[in-house]
Amino acid sequence: MRILVLGGTAFLSSEIARQAVAAGHRVTCLARGSAAEPPAGVAWVQADRSLGADSYMALAGGWDAVIEVARDPVPATAALTALAGRTGHWTFVSSCSVYADHSTPDAAEDAPLLQPLAPGTPSTPENYGESKAAIERETLRATGGNAHLCRAGLIGGPGDASDRYGYWPARFARDNRAAVVPDIGGHATQVIDVRDLAAWILTAAEHGVTGPLNAVGDSVPFGDYVAESQSAAGFSGEVLDASEDWLVAHGINYWSGPGSLPLWLPPGHGGFCTRSNRSARAAGLRTRPWQETLADTLADERSRGLERHRKAGLTPATEALLAEELLLSR
Structure with a gap:
């Protein structure tokens, strides 16, 4: 597969790129690289996504899969505008923070969502869930629903910079x-191990899995x-x-x-740490x-x-x- 990772230098996106190369895919990473470089074996397109549509000018041709990890709707929407029309499968790594209620145990993907961040509102850590919800909405609109909304829970494992699970x-x-x-x-x-999450994202792309799925480990x-x-x-x-x-x-x-x-x-x-992962497991998630x-x-x-x-x-x-x-x- 010809895979584009929008990122590729930090924790999850780097692990996705590394596993994709190991699996024999042709991988391109679009990233600034201001803090780190993508893994060996990828084609690296250096770009600042804050520049909007110009960020994607060097990306020629079509893609079998694009993997997006953004948390700000502005660059995420620009990427969809530039690339969705020439991409076979789109993955957006969302978050279980998009859910409006965290009190109900074993809630599945049909649980109510937060209102998406309003256009023009700056994305901040305080409105993280609303920002991810806005990107989900734009992803579905731009792809005609042909997208995997990977709603990740707490991600742990080697390389975690948040210092929570460790x-x-x-x-x-x-x-x-x-x-x-x-x-x-x-x-x-x-928690879901970053290595398992990366493997699941690639498996879902390879098999054309679409729709919202909770990518979480067992409680x-x-x-x-x-x-x-x-x-x-x-x-x-x-x-x-x-x-x-x-x-x-x-x-x-x-x-x-x-x-x-x-x-x-x-x-x-x-219910925050008891989200159901049954649908994702049925689709191929392994932990x-x-x-x-x-x-x-x-x-x-x-x-x-x-x-x-x-x-x-x-x-x-x-x-x-x-x-x-x-x-x-x-």
């Missing part, structure tokens, strides 16, 4: 000082994930369970970002055991440095202060 195994590997853990053992986590209780993280890391210290109310009162953030406890979700998100993803993530965390600055999680100093207060309150 926080816990890295924390337990870092040292054996008392670890502060939210008391949510029965709550669900749900795993947070307590099981934390226990496996401790075991994999060889942690022998004390685990201090902290109630959700106590953590909120101490200014600890949910889910991601600085000063957070990753994978801990706010109230009303009981590896989550323990394998965790082990490989830990190996990646060790190689990147357990003491490095992280985009998500508690700093050792903040955790030490919290642990001291929890121990004193006994």
Whole structure:
């Protein structure tokens, strides 16, 4: 297949390009390359997509498949205008953040969506879901519905720059000082390995799969994930369970970002990590055991440095202060 990856230098898009080359496809990546270069074996077209239609002038001929990972509707719409008419199959890597409700467990692809971002409204992290919903709408319009809307969940695995899924195994590997853990053992986590997601996107393109499909892994209780993280890391210290109310009162953030406890979700998100993946599995999605993803993530965390600055999680100093207060309150 002649495949165009709109991106190819970061986490998921790079993995897609790498696997596509390994599978024998002819792969072109269109990317700025300001932070990294695409994998070896691809044809690299350097372009700044903020320039609009001019970005695609060097892309000649037709494509068997185009894979789009954008989060901003403006460049995504420009790409559709320039390329959809000469592309056999279009994949848009969307997100489960397009759903309007995150409280219902086992929700499928027919769940209500957010209102798409209004034209002319800047795309920001705060309207991420609305931005992805807008790109879904434009993708369906431009392709006449002949597109795969790959609604990915939390993506983990080696190379994850968000520092969310890797926080816990890295924390337990870092040292054996008392670890502060939210008391949510029965709550669900749900991650898809970046390598499995990339393989699924290529499989879907090869077989002409279309429509919206939840690309998510199976749900795993947070307590099981934390226990496996401790075991994999060889942690022998004390685990201090902290109630959700106590953590909120101490200014600890949910889910991601600085000063957070990753994978801990706010109230009303009981369905966020329990999305149904039945339709995607029926269409060909395959995922590896989550323990394998965790082990490989830990190996990646060790190689990147357990003491490095992280985009998500508690700093050792903040955790030490919290642990001291929890121990004193006994």
